[in-house]
Amino acid sequence: MSSYLELSARQRIPHIFDAGSFEEFLPPGARIVSPHLAQLDAPVSFDDGVVVGRGLLDDQVVFGAAQEGGFMGGAVGEVHGAKLVGMLRRAVDEGAYAVLLLLESGGVRLHEANAGLIAVSEVMRAILDVRAAGIPVIVAVGGANGCFGGMGIAARCANTVIMSEEGRLAMSGPEVIETANGVEEFDSKDRALVWRTTGGKHRYLLGDCQVLVADDTDALRAAAIAAMANVRDGAALTLEGLQAEQAMLEQRIRDFGDAADPLDVWRRLGVPEPAAVPMLEADAFLAMAAQYRAGPGIGEN
Amino acid sequence: METLHFRFDAGSRPLPGAPQLVGVVSSGNLEVLIEPAALNGGCEIEVRTAANGFGATWEAVMRDFHARWQLMDTRICINDMGATPAVVSLRLDQAVESVTGGPP
Numbered sequence: 385m386s387s388y389l390e391l392s393a394r395q396r397i398p399h400i401f402d403a404g405s406f407e408e409f410l411p412p413g414a415r416i417v418s419p420h421l422a423q424l425d426a427p428v429s430f431d432d433g434v435v436v437g438r439g440l441l442d443d444q445v446v447f448g449a450a451q452e453g454g455f456m457g458g459a460v461g462e463v464h465g466a467k468l469v470g471m472l473r474r475a476v477d478e479g480a481y482a483v484l485l486l487l488e489s490g491g492v493r494l495h496e497a498n499a500g501l502i503a504v505s506e507v508m509r510a511i512l513d514v515r516a517a518g519i520p521v522i523v524a525v526g527g528a529n530g531c532f533g534g535m536g537i538a539a540r541c542a543n544t545v546i547m548s549e550e551g552r553l554a555m556s557g558p559e560v561i562e563t564a565n566g567v568e569e570f571d572s573k574d575r576a577l578v579w580r581t582t583g584g585k586h587r588y589l590l591g592d593c594q595v596l597v598a599d600d601t602d603a604l605r606a607a608a609i610a611a612m613a614n615v616r617d618g619a620a621l622t623l624e625g626l627q628a629e630q631a632m633l634e635q636r637i638r639d640f641g642d643a644a645d646p647l648d649v650w651r652r653l654g655v656p657e658p659a660a661v662p663m664l665e666a667d668a669f670l671a672m673a674a675q676y677r678a679g680p681g682i683g684e685n
Numbered sequence: 686m687e688t689l690h691f692r693f694d695a696g697s698r699p700l701p702g703a704p705q706l707v708g709v710v711s712s713g714n715l716e717v718l719i720e721p722a723a724l725n726g727g728c729e730i731e732v733r734t735a736a737n738g739f740g741a742t743w744e745a746v747m748r749d750f751h752a753r754w755q756l757m758d759t760r761i762c763i764n765d766m767g768a769t770p771a772v773v774s775l776r777l778d779q780a781v782e783s784v785t786g787g788p789p
Contacts, residue, residue: 392709412706412718415762425686427735427766429710430718454709 388526388601389550393435393450396486399601400524400608401448406439409474410467418461420496429455432463436471441484442609447475450486453529459493460535465503472510475519482520482612483511485542490557491533504534511541512621520544520615522608525551526599530582532557543619544611545593546604547584549666553592554582576662580646585661585669589650590636591678598666636678653678689732689740691747696728696757705783708776715765715773717780722760734765746770750777754789 388396397406410416412430421428433455438447449468451458460468468485475483492500514521523542525531530552531539539545539553547553556564558572558581571577580586587593595611597603640649650658653676664672704720722729730747761780768776782788 394706411704412716413704413720427686427710427733427764429716429764430706430762452709454711454714 385598385600385602387599388548388604389528389599391601392454393433393452393486393488394431396450396601397435397437397439397448400484400486400605401439401441401446402443406437406448408435408437409471410436416463416467418463418493418496420461420499424495426495432461432467433458434464434467436467438471438474438478438480441482441605441612444481444612445478446482446484446612447471447478447480448484448486451488451527451535453488453527456490456493456495457529458487458489458527458535459491460489460500460504460507461493461496462499462503464493465500465507469503469506469510472507472514475514476517480514480519482522483514484608484612485511485521485523485539486527487523487525487531487535487539488527488529489531489533489535490529491535501534504538508534508538508541511538515541515543515619515621518619520612520619522546522611522615524604524608525553525584525593526597526604527551530554530557540592543615544595545587546595546597546607546611547587547593548597548599548604549584549669550579550599551584552579552582553584553587558582577645580662583662585664585673586646586649588669589653589655589673589677591632596666596670596673603666632678639678650676687734687737687740689734689743691730691732691744692724693728693730693747693751693756694726696726696751696755696759698755699757700759700781700784702784705780707780707783710764710766712766713768713772715763715768715776717776718762719780719784720760721758724758724760726757728756728759728761730761730763732763732765734763734767736765736767742770743773746773746777750774753778754781756781 417428521542526548561570562572588596700721708716
């Protein structure tokens with residue numbers, strides 16, 4: 385058992401893909417760095433915080449990426465986004481078996497302003513283009529920085545989202561909510577609340593992520609392999625899928641719109657001991673959650 | 686930001702293998718890109734650091750590094766966000782070991 389959370393993006397790749405199979409596009413030696421950060425006299429990174437390339441996953445050709453949460457919180461700048469988009473387009477051109485995105489990002493890199501915003505929207509479009517080509521897109525979220533902002537949306541454009549218990553997935557991050565709406569609305573320093581609200585278990589119970597695993601590289605790899613096979617037929621986004629998603633979200637508002645805390649949501653789902661959920665190990669949690677999860681989301685095919 | 690350049694001659698060990706990147710550009714940390722390069726036997730190191738005014742410290746750390754490894758025909762590029770000298774030394778050793786597969 386080895387922790388996925390503790391690894392850097394570059395270390396995660398050989399743990400998740402078949403050992404030694406990954407070929408990186410635009411490796412650090414190419415020195416494709418952010419022109420915006422240099423203009424601001426800020427530190428750059430030789431890979432602009434993301435590893436992209438092509439490897440084997442269970443002997444299938446799978447294109448992939450890993451975002452480095454340590455560099456500017458994994459935030460997406462122009463180069464970072466362009467690397468993701470280029471990899472996704474090439475996955476279509478070369479008929480990849482699947483795409484696996486190891487996401488860890490606070491969203492748009494604010495230093496790069498509009499270029500970063502455009503980059504993230506291009507990533508979303510590229511993910512949907514991959515799906516339209518019949519290629520499954522699998523996202524894994526298990527890094528310390530979670531997956532927020534535009535990349536949170538991008539994650540939910542995938543067929544399957546795999547999360548660890550420690551992973552977090554949301555739109556606005558805790559500090560953003562507190563800054564915009566006040567500490568009474570959301571106390572970003574309350575770590576238990578933050579994980580209850582954005583963490584893997586809540587996302588799994590609500591159906592926002594389809595697979596929950598312990599923080600273990602082998603478990604994440606196994607989940608990614610299983611997910612590729614599960615969405616082989618029907619990777620494309622359909623009108624029916626979108627309408628089902630809309631109905632699911634409307635139902636969620638009706639069911640839980642007035643709930644102040646995820647504990648209330650879990651109680652309404654029928655979970656017998658909501659307060660005990662955060663302490664459950666992954667296996668015990670999954671055994672308990674199976675009968676209480678809300679309906680499957682758009683990603684589940 | 687400050688950019689520092691160092692060159693050491695009289696090294697004896699060329700670098701086998703492909704370029705490697707170790708470390709992460711995060712607070713108190715740095716990334717080290719190491720690659721073989723035809724430099725007339727020299728080992729060149731470029732440091733881009735967010736902490737201005739520590740040139741003498743960097744030079745001492747780089748001299749120690751060169752004394753340990755005696756690299757030749759090697760280019761090293763560093764992006765630094767205020768790593769301490771000990772962290773820099775460890776990352777440099779990690780970078781070389783990632784190429785050579787072990788300690789000197």
